[in-house]
Amino acid sequence: MITARTSRKALSLTALVCALATALPSSAVASGPRDTPDTGAAHRTASAWLPYWDQENAYQDALRHAGQLHTVSPFWYKAAAADRIEGHPGAGDARIITGLHRAGIDVVPTVMDMDTMKPGELARILTTPALRAAHTAALVRLARSHGYDGIDLDYETITTTATPEYRKVRSAYAAFVTGLCAKLHAARKQCVVTVSPQTAATGRIWDYAVIGRAADRMRIMAYDLHWSGGPPGPLSSTAWYGEILRRATAVVPPGKIEMALPGYGWDWPADGSRSARHVTWKQAEALRRKVGAPYALDPASGTPHFTYRDGDEPRAVWYQDARGASVQLAAVRKYGVHNTSLWALGFEDPGLWKVLARQ
Template structure:
């Protein structure tokens, strides 16, 4: 069906009023209602710098469920350079979160590729300088720790290079976590899911032993440059949680699984990068184009298709409260009680009662 997208989207609302998605099963609805009567702080969430005010107000509104917020504020570009993103270190944000009893543990990403990071991590002096730079960030504000989210360094098919990154990262995290702990600050390490062919540069057993929490990014099973498909799936969660708990033997008390509150809008047949949509945007778009709510029970993910003004077919996969409830059930089976969220301000309001079950 070809539609006048511009006019329809102009009329769409992001408050998610109107027709609702297909409801969760009765058992899920009942448990959500029961959980909402007495919540505990079991959730951690990222706070994107490009959506800071919306995400900040979201965090304060759900402070009774959040133990930690990680502003996405810093990026490593060399051994000694850890640069702040726009608004990094905003004291109003830090103080406001602390006033609600939420710990502030900012995220540090890296822009160095595998060869550059292997060289940095493998050099004792450069590695020590990098730990100093990270500790300077931790001491720059009233932070409660650091979240290290180094991903680009893992992008290599060279097994020998990957092993250098793995070994060097083990040394870095050992040194960084020890210094953070000496100041009574948290050391959080974010990792990709470890499966047969992904996350191989991360030594879960070691990282789980030195960090306070190991955050697994439970999303992007299908990413923006791949063919359309679910961002996560029940079988995928089973696979990487089996590895984390049974093979790597990471303490379940240290494990977090970060859940998606977003999706991708693919143009079918195109090689262009898919467009990012938050859960709220995806639902508003679905209503605007008049697409039925479709839920893939195999993956535990909603999706829909539509045709835009130019006649191009689109396929949208995202996550919502119904799918999240199904994925949380997998965490429960593995004894993992700590969900994370990417990211504050992306989710629909009905996600919070679902997370309250944790």
């Protein structure tokens, strides 16, 4: 979200401390037909992000669930300048791209903007026609490389300026998405746009109506209702999903919406005095068993949680699992949304895939 660091932001920053980003390879492989046709498309209602800092584990997870995945978005690229897209470690791995294609899965890598440019630079690019055109061209070049099937645009720090400038940037971003999607479609590539939840108080930078018309799919990051830098609480809830989808489905066809679900959680100091630690589902469950905490599903949100003590410090863990997702997805189905995304491969409760199969 604009007002908070998301889980993916925290994770990508951690990984970036450990490894230097690699530049986008200059040689491009022309996009071509799949080796194997997608024979199970009717059963594929899920997409998922593949984190570069746990690439092999995430890739194997994707292959295990290939029958349900129509798209995998490797979290590989970052916008570094108007005319430059750079790669994270492992970006463009031909073995992974080929393996996913052979499994009938589209490869639509993510380009993110978090902590990649100085404050205000992206807003300047969007509102300057020549720079916006250069940035569009750079993204189209990337989409045409490595046999990719399109691009997932994940720009989360567009602007935090005062309202008059904010409205200008919002309009410019909508125009940018419209132009980018048109050029990607002309190149026979998919245009996927990731957005944060839009409620009465959040997500105003994104013009859902325009994005919904231009993009093939709009992914809503339906997590971090409570985030690492705030007080403990559920990452998502049925009521929150309802609020998000009432707004989204009023202006975007449900078939174009992907509700992105969390496969992780946060481990906070109980008083919320410091930032939370990120935990995958596996880590949260291992910790719960280690400390002997009973399993509890919060009935109001549909989210598992527990408390424990780390020495003298009381702590609170909220996360998501298959049982909780089953409760929350009932709210999603109510609005006719049957496509989901997962943040992220390798984080999730394996039982989640059976729940998604019922979507």
